[in-house]
Amino acid sequence: MTEYDAVIFDNDGVLVEPPAYDTQSEATRTAFEAVGVADADRTHLDAVVGGVTVDGLYELCTAYDLDPESFWAAREHHDEQSQLEKFRAGARTCYDDVSALSGLSDLTSSCGLVSNNHHSTIEFVLEFFELHSLFDTYYGRPKTIESLRLKKPNPHYLDKALADLGAESALYVGDSESDVVAAHRADMDSVFVRRAHCRDVSLSTDPTYEVKTLHDVAALLDE
Incomplete structure (x- = not known):
């Protein structure tokens, strides 16, 4: 398996339950x-x-x-x-398998987070669930009309995160086709996590890997 300098995660549907x-x-x-x-x-x-x-x-x-x-x-x-x-x-919470991220520092140099959600919402999530220490950089979008042009599958914020991390080879972990497309546009490999809400989704763009949990992501990095 390829060794990665960094792993970057989506937020909604990957770290926390997606909004209803x-x-x-x-x-x-x-x-x-x-x-x-x-x-x-x-x-x-x-x-x-x-x-x-x-x-x-x-x-x-x-x-x-x-x-x-x-x-x-x-x-x-x-x-x-x-x-x-x-x-x-407590009606929307963090996935239990986020605990797998605590061991990633032994498997990759750095971790980031890139989401289509508001940047201020991402800051809240990291603070509320005490996840700040897991990430070296993170990006959501500003609450502006123009930010809609920069949402994934636009790789804009993935490119910014990669620059922050100084990563030449990186993996993006998401739960949607736009995540897979954005990763590939940023010259990153991709992981599609088949959570309950996307278990039966058909993708027109193939991810590099498909997994069921974040523990599987950690296992991939440990191969």
Whole structure:
């Protein structure tokens, strides 16, 4: 097996349980209400929760005659708050196998974290679950419209993490096709973790490895 200078992890669906669709949908509905839209169409809620693009966001806001910046600020605020509430209530938590990461310092030089979630949400997760010491660098995105252009599969934040770590060969661990594509665009090998929420997902891009748990990731590095 290839020896890696660094291993970088996704957050949602890899380290912590992913946010529930209903939670994100309700947060988005609250954001619409905050900017004066009391009856947002379900298809528009689905579009935002499903990963709206910059162009799609502007089209959506035009349909309601909304200022895109104001709506997106409301959406990001309520989305983040809904996530923090679930973490604090224990309704959303860290996966048990994150304990496998504590031994990675013996198997690789450094570890990082790159997520499509808000950077401030990632900071909360690392603090709340006492994971800070496991990572040498981490990136989420700022709560801006333009940050949507930098989400995976764009490798922007993976490239930044690799530069921080000074890594020439690295492995990215994720739970979605966009994670696999982003890794390959960043010239990284990829691990697809088949958690319960993605167990039956069909990928059009093959990951370098497929595993069931983070213990399997540690085992790969130990080969």
